[in-house]
Amino acid sequence: MKTLLAATLLLTNLAAANAATLSEEAKLVFVSASRVNNSYGGFGGIPGGSGLGTTPSCRLLGNILSLSLDKSVALADDPSRHQKDMKSRVEEVFRSAFMREITGRVANVRRLAYPNISDEDARTIYVLTHDCTLDAVGTGPAVMPIKGNGAFKATYHGKTVPWVLVMSDAAWGKIDGFVSPHSMKYHVPEDVLAHELTHGMTADLLTDANIKRSNDQKTSKVGHDVNRVSDGSIAFWEGLAEGVEATVGETLKGAFAYPFSMDPGVYGFLLERQSPVRNNKMAFDEKGLPRTGGDLVKAEGFVATFIFKLLSRLPYTLSNGITIRGWPFMEVARLIHDQQPTNARELIVAVLNAPNGGEKASEEFLRLSGLATYSREARALSVSTIKARQAFYEISDKLHDAASPDQLAVEYAKRLAEKNALEKQWAEKSEQWAKEALAGARGNILRLAY
Numbered sequence: 001m002k003t004l005l006a007a008t009l010l011l012t013n014l015a016a017a018n019a020a021t022l023s024e025e026a027k028l029v030f031v032s033a034s035r036v037n038n039s040y041g042g043f044g045g046i047p048g049g050s051g052l053g054t055t056p057s058c059r060l061l062g063n064i065l066s067l068s069l070d071k072s073v074a075l076a077d078d079p080s081r082h083q084k085d086m087k088s089r090v091e092e093v094f095r096s097a098f099m100r101e102i103t104g105r106v107a108n109v110r111r112l113a114y115p116n117i118s119d120e121d122a123r124t125i126y127v128l129t130h131d132c133t134l135d136a137v138g139t140g141p142a143v144m145p146i147k148g149n150g151a152f153k154a155t156y157h158g159k160t161v162p163w164v165l166v167m168s169d170a171a172w173g174k175i176d177g178f179v180s181p182h183s184m185k186y187h188v189p190e191d192v193l194a195h196e197l198t199h200g201m202t203a204d205l206l207t208d209a210n211i212k213r214s215n216d217q218k219t220s221k222v223g224h225d226v227n228r229v230s231d232g233s234i235a236f237w238e239g240l241a242e243g244v245e246a247t248v249g250e251t252l253k254g255a256f257a258y259p260f261s262m263d264p265g266v267y268g269f270l271l272e273r274q275s276p277v278r279n280n281k282m283a284f285d286e287k288g289l290p291r292t293g294g295d296l297v298k299a300e301g302f303v304a305t306f307i308f309k310l311l312s313r314l315p316y317t318l319s320n321g322i323t324i325r326g327w328p329f330m331e332v333a334r335l336i337h338d339q340q341p342t343n344a345r346e347l348i349v350a351v352l353n354a355p356n357g358g359e360k361a362s363e364e365f366l367r368l369s370g371l372a373t374y375s376r377e378a379r380a381l382s383v384s385t386i387k388a389r390q391a392f393y394e395i396s397d398k399l400h401d402a403a404s405p406d407q408l409a410v411e412y413a414k415r416l417a418e419k420n421a422l423e424k425q426w427a428e429k430s431e432q433w434a435k436e437a438l439a440g441a442r443g444n445i446l447r448l449a450y
């Protein structure tokens with residue numbers, strides 16, 4: 001009897017755990033510009049505008065978008081053909097099993113955020129297809145969560161809608177448009193939709209006041225990109241979306257990287273950005289040196305890495321005591337809903353303090369950050385170690401190419417010894433510092449992050 005009860009409980013709990021990932025078909029409502037009243041509030045998925053809007057090319061895009069929303073201005077060479085194509089492609093993508101899982105999350109998040117919501121409203125996603133190909137400007141789709149931003153309320157048939165997915169298409173140079181056969185083949189639309197829908201869900205989970213509080217913290221003018229250090233608010237919104245993107249992208253297409261190559265300083269947001277996120281590359285600056293603690297909580301790519309590890313690798317103990325690999329998405333959603341973080345630092349602290357997995361997440365955070373948010377001494381040692389490693393690689397290359405290698409042998413031995421000594425020191429000390437950090441209050445792990 002006891003065994004039977006245990007087995008029944010186990011099944012019930014597993015069913016509950018799976019409920020969060022059950023496929024659910026979204027109800028897509030395509031809206032035209034005339035039906036969305038003054039909805040344009042920014043660009044790039046953050047209510048009220050994001051850092052993207054501050055770069056000249058994107059400000060231009062913002063103007064084009066808002067203009068066409070008001071007047072349905074046709075900017076493409078053949079807008080009617082393109083619009084039709086866009087709609088059918090969007091529908092096609094949403095029908096995939098993969099997207100059904102993502103839209104199932106949207107529905108579950110809404111049920112959490114709005115307890116009295118009808119089933120139909122939970123599943124409804126408003127999509128504004130945008131009839132232009134912006135060959136000269138070069139950017140793609142966006143979500144427009146307008147919830148909480150009074151000036152940019154959207155209504156549909158007299159009803160206020162929480163957010164609108166804006167599907168504009170773009171081709172730039174060698175980069176294909178969003179719904180080109182090439183992009184479809186490489187699942188670009190799924191990546192982008194997972195990203196944008198995460199923005200929408202984040203907006204659903206936060207109260208209006210906290211969305212405003214988050215917006216008010218935006219101070220950066222450098223814009224948004226996976227490799228940028230901007231501010232805690234952008235790092236929060238974009239880090240979450242890019243972390244989800246890296247997680248679902250891994251399931252969808254493994255370690256595949258897009259065959260694109262562009263100047264990352266300007267158009268990096270169109271580059272394949274999932275591999276650097278998965279490999280924790282954004283904890284380091286362009287010289288390969290560890291970022292400071294203060295910069296790490298403003299680096300969306302680093303926040304994305306932490307979210308990626310959380311959702312795909314880190315252990316989470318369910319209420320029945322079973323530990324699974326990778327936190328259920330809905331547990332992260334619940335944390336955001338309950339703790340209302342408005343910047344990356346608050347999000348990370350909420351995760352580190354979580355009762356069912358916060359301890360392992362703290363260990364991982366210390367590892368990913370190289371303890372740079374915890375200790376200046378740790379970061380200094382980490383910088384010296386990496387510099388010694390770089391110097392060693394340099395002499396190794398020289399030696400490899402040298403006509404008479406013997407002349408370099410002494411320096412080679414010296415650099416090797418330096419590198420080994422520092423690596424040994426780092427291994428010992430970082431372990432000791434990590435233990436010390438974990439013994440204290442977990443919020444202290446971010447004491448140098450501001």
Ligand SMILES: [Zn+2]
Pocket residue numbers: 044045195199237238241
């Ligand atoms: Zn975004």
